[in-house]
Amino acid sequence: MSNWFKRNGIHIAVIVFFIVLCFIYFSPLLQGKIIYQGDVLQAKAMQREIMDFKAKDGTAPLWTNAMFGGMPSYQIWTQYYMNVASYIIQAFTTFFPNPIHIVLLLLLGSYLMFSLLKVNPWLAAAGAIAFAFSTYNFTILEAGHLNKAMAIAFFGPITAGIILTFRGKHLLGASLTALFIALEIRANHIQMTYYLFLVLLILGFIELYHAVKSKTTSDFLKSAVWIVAAVILGAAVNAGTLWTTYEYGQESIRGKSNIKTEGDKPSNGLDREYAYQWSQGVGETLTFLVPDAYGGESGKKLDKDSKVAKALMTKGIPEAQVEGALQQLQGMGLVNTYWGSKPFTSGPYYFGAAICFLFVLGLFIVRDRIKWWILSATILTMFLSFGKNLPFVSDLFFNYFPLYNKFRAVESILAVTQLLFPVLAVLAIKEITDGKRDAKELLKNLKYSVYITGGLLLILIVIPGLILSFKSPNNESILQGLTQVTGGDQGFASLLVNSLVDDRTSIARMDAFRSLIFVLIGAAILWMLIQKKINSQLAFILIGLTILIDMWSVDKRYLNNDKFVDQATINQTFKKREVDDLIMRDTSPNYRVLDLTINTFSDASASYFHNTVGGYHAAKLKRFQEVLDKQFNNAINEDVLDMLNTKYVITADEKGQSQRIQNRSSACGNAWFVSNILYVKNAEEEMTGINSFDPHKEAIVDESFKSVIDTKKAGTPDPNAVIQLTNYHPDHLTYEYSCGKDMIAVFAEVWYDKGWNAYVDGEKIPHFRANYILRAAQLPGGNHKLEFKFEPTSYFAGEKISLAASILLIGGLGFAGFRERKRGGEPDNEKKKAKS
Template identity: 65%
Template sequence: MNNWFKRNGIHLAIIGIFIAICFVYFSPALQGKALFQSDVIQAQGMQKEIMDYKAKDGKGPLWTNSMFGGMPSYQIWVQYPNNITTYVISFFKAVFPNPIDTVLLYLLGAYFLFCVLRMNPWLAAAGAIAFAFSSYNFQIIDAGHSNKAIAIAFFAPILAGIIMTFRRQYLAGAAITALFLAIEIRTNHIQMTYYLFLVLLILIGIELYHAIKAKTTKEFIKSFAYLAAAAVLSIAVNAGALWTSYEYAKESTRGPSNLTTDKSEPNNGLDRDYAYAWSQGVGESLTFLVPNAYGGASGVSDLGVDSEVAKTLGSKGIPAEQIMPAMQQLYGVGLSTYWGDKQFTSGPWYFGAIICFLFVLGLFIIKHRIKWWILSATLLCLLLSFGRHMPFLSDIFFNYFPLYNKFRAVESILVIAALLVPVLAILAVKEVAFHTEDPNKLKKHLLYSLYITGGLLLILIAVPSLLLDFRATGHNQFVEQLTQLTNGDRPFADSIANSLIQDRISMARMDALRSLVFVLIGAGLIWTLINKKLSPQIVFILLAAVILGDMWNIDRRYLNNEKFVEKNVLAQQFQPRDVDQMIMRDTSNYRVFDLSGRQGPFSDSGPSYFHKSLGGYHAAKLKRYQELLDKQFNGSINEDVLDMLNTKYVITSDQTGSKQTVQNRDSAAGNAWFVPSVTYVKNADQEMAAISSFDPKKVMIVSEEFKPMIDLRRIGFDANGFIRLTSYHPDLMTYEYSSGKDALAVFSEMYYKHGWNAYVDGQKVPYFRANYLLRAAQLPGGNHKLEFKFEPASYYTGEIISLIASILLVLALGYAMYLEAKKPDEGAKVVKG
């Protein structure tokens, strides 16, 4: 044991430093404060019903009726108790407060990768810091994109396992790959995992090419077989999550359209313009090196009282204390330091000035094939991130690559570049430190790299307008709106706009100067390595410290102590208003349509915290529900549709949004009802048209595909019959009914064929879809008990598969560790290929 601590002491020390860095950066977490994350707040509203039943039953339901009329909870919150990776993530969350756990995962995963690449531990620490503190990684934490952040954190260890396997540590590499890939999949951010898969295909292709060239195809095939087994095992570990997500994706807004008459509706996947909405501007890539080249984050937070805009406003007699509020007001018409093409942004993609400089150096001096993988993969990610700005490439992927059109915000693929750029940068430092090349040649490459990065920065400092325009696409429209706000004073509007441009230029120039300083420091450290003025160990430690200082300073612009609040403040985010309290006095089962929120009913989970809401907040609604909203709620709201959805209360507000009122809708159809007649339609278009004007209590609209499930000869309408909900649980709806004859019943519940089953007195009976998206059934006459149970095989069978695979994964890891322990001198060795 003592020998083990001695051999691994430096690694333990570095891990301790990582923990200390995280606690210092997020020191408010030690004071009992919590990070205010908008998406986390939204998630609390989305999950409220689920968590209430979890507290009651010890198990969260698989369905929730708290938003969008009802939907599976797969993409909201679901337990997968048989999945071993669930407990790995839970452990970190239990030991370390949020967001320390996430940043620590960033650091540890990247450190492991750099160690596998046979880096000196301190150099590996420098690389881990460079990746972990990349600005986007902190911006998504600030926004509350927790699953995305954790998915990104496991990129590096997955890559490490794959490299180990290709370097012929077959079992250990495959076992590590299986573990971290299983955790990656468990985070349930398929978009991030998909992007990783794209660049891994390039890596495998390059490895295959070199295997053929070196006549080592047997070893390649063996490595590939181990990795394939690891991938299958990691998928099996997540069988429940993947199977349910696969089912739901086909029925969600990511799936094919049901309508044919609306040509704007995509046949499959997302709308192209929606998917490309957040595309990285080609010129914005300059922010990798100069964070404020495009004005930083959207808004006016970087415009102080000494800014040019503030001086211009002050020149018109606006009091000093009113200048900042005035700028905030002008943000509504386009006053923002950010001037790129995105609708808005939380901040730039900053990889680090030193890292960018070292990346360029790596392109000159790295000879190993990993350079060509990093370069090709980074270029692909960069080009795809341009989205609508480079449609000839993006459209190929959008139209022809499986699943690619399911994802929005294409700029997110730059998360891969944010990992690969530091890898090549740190490999360059290693090459210089332990070089066999002529020092004079290294110096020449050092100068070339300095000329490229330093020269670009000097241009930005001296004549920034030579490279950048500093005017947003809607600049002229912004000036026109300013003119209107200033009562037609066009010269004043022009002066505000020109002052804003000067502020943007100043921000870019100052950050370019800042980056130049760090580039010169980095160049100086590399020069000392080449000339052996300092030991590599000292240089590595200094490099890690300087990279941390560089990245830390930029990250604090977007995620700082001011973002933390007292925990009781978070607890007060959902406070029932008078209208909510009045509605909640009604203990029956109904839906609420809240039109009072400023964000709109379909972008706010607040009402879902208190009610079964027609609105909500989620990126993947049921497709049929979204189509219903587009056709029946766009412009005027269809009251007939509100009735069939059992919408008993509608909340509205006055123009100021300060006073809410409640409309009690007596016409709501209820939880279930019998109808005397049925109208058949040929397709979804006719079905949608039919519900545009109908009486849901008198007729059901049914697609002809369900006609065989209705026997009109046996059906009659009993005016004295009834059907009522007697027990409510999201996964189990219990009704009792009485009818003299077989009857057609409609239920104000979302139709979802993958898991809902109907039982009359314990006997399974068929049901079908009516009124475009509701459940309906032909029920046998008499007095009976009816149950709708949500029991998806995809979840329950998937959990059995997950349990078996989790056991196999643990056994594989244990056996790999046993074999590695038998050969301690070989265990950490990675054969250089």
């Protein structure tokens, strides 16, 4: 045991340091405060019905009616009990509070990557800090994008596992690859996983090129087989997640349109404009080196010492009122320091000034072929992040590359770039300390790297206008807006715009000077290392401290102590209003509410108290979205509200200070019998049919469902027929009905044929779609019990596959660890050569 501690003492020390570091950064957690994360609060509202039933039953339902009339809950929250990755992630979330568990995963995952690449532990720790503390990670944590941040955390170890496999350590590399791919997929952010795999595909091609060149193709193919097996195993561990997500994706807004699209909108995948809405500006890549080169976050405040404030004072506004005036103008979007092309931003992609300098140095001195992978992958990810700003590249992928058009916010591919920069930076330092390079050559390359990065920074300090304009794309509209606000004083409006440009210039210049200091500090440390004035251990620690101070101070701009609030403040987010309390007195099951006091179709807050017509989800059902587009955009279709059993509408008074309830007695209820079926030929006619109809009496049905309807039996209506929902469980609905003959019943439940089954007295019966988005069925006459059960094969069969794959993964990891210890860490192919 003592030998084990001696061998691993440094690693243990680094891990303890990481834990302490996280608790210091997020010290308000120790005071009982909580970070205010908008998306986490949205998720809490989405999950309310799921969690209520989980607390009651012990297991979560697979369907929820909390939003958009109903959707599978595994797109919101589901525990995959047979997936070993679920329990590994759960362990972190149990022992460490949010968001410490995410930052720890970012640190530990990248530290493991550098360690597996045979990097000195202290240098590996410096690289891990550079990656984990990249500002994008902290801005998405502040927003509450926890799944995305967790998926990013596994980028490093997956990359290391694949490189290990290519380097001949097949069993260990493949086992680690399978483990971390399993964790990556379980993090459930397919977009991040997709981007990582896109970059790793380039790595595979570069390895193939070198294998052909060195005539070791057979070794490459063997490694590739191991990697493919690892990917398959990692995916199989997540069979339930992947299968349900794929199945649902076909029916979501990322799937194929059901009706003819208008203009240039795609019939499959996301709308191009929507997908490209958040595109990185080409010039904005300067933020990798200078954090606020483009003004920082959208909500960054100007103070009374700013040029804009002084311009306001020239018009006689008292100094005491200037900050209030600034807040008003910023609230109107007229004096925003951020001047890029994105709708808004929570902060830049800042990789660190010292890291950017070391990246440039790595391009000069790193000899490992991994450099060419990093360079080519960096260029590709940057080009793709430009989106609408470099369409001739982005459109090729959007139009032709499989699945690429399923994702929005293309700039987020830079999450992969932020891993590539520290990797090459660390390899550059490793190259220096290996002692295989001539000191004079290293000093020359060091000088060139300082000239490139330092020279660019000097230009930004001395003549920033040579590189950047500091004017936003909507500069003219801002000028017009300020002209209106100032009562038509165009001269004063122009003064404000010019003052704003001066403020943006000043912000960029100050950050450029700041970055230059860190570049020079990094260069000085390496100069002393090359000249042997300090040893490598001290150099690694100094480099790590430089990176930490640099990244920490920038991250605190976007995720600082002010972002933490008391639990009471969080509770206020879901404070029950009087209207909510009055509606909740109605204990009848599964009625719906339309809350018009909020942005009802992009806000999930109402779902905390009610099952709603609205809500928020990045992948709502396509059919429901089409109904929203056609029946709610211009005016709300009351017939559609009726068929969705919308019993209450919440509205605000003219001043928006109080809420009112509209009680809709015309709502159809949970289920009802109809006397007439109108068959239509296609989805367009089906949508047109619900424009204006009486949902109580008629149903609009696609003629493709004629085979499951016997209109002769269900012809004339029975006026005495009744049907009611007697037991409500989101994924198991029980009705009792009575009718003298066969009749057609329509249910205020969303149609989703990937798992819903209907049973009369335990016998399965067919059901069909009606009114574009609802379920309907022909029910046999008599007194019967009808049940709708959500039984998706994709989930239950997927869980069985997950269990088998999890057992195989655990066994493989155990065997790989045992074999690695026995073989002493030598590559598999080297062992074979030695034996031969």
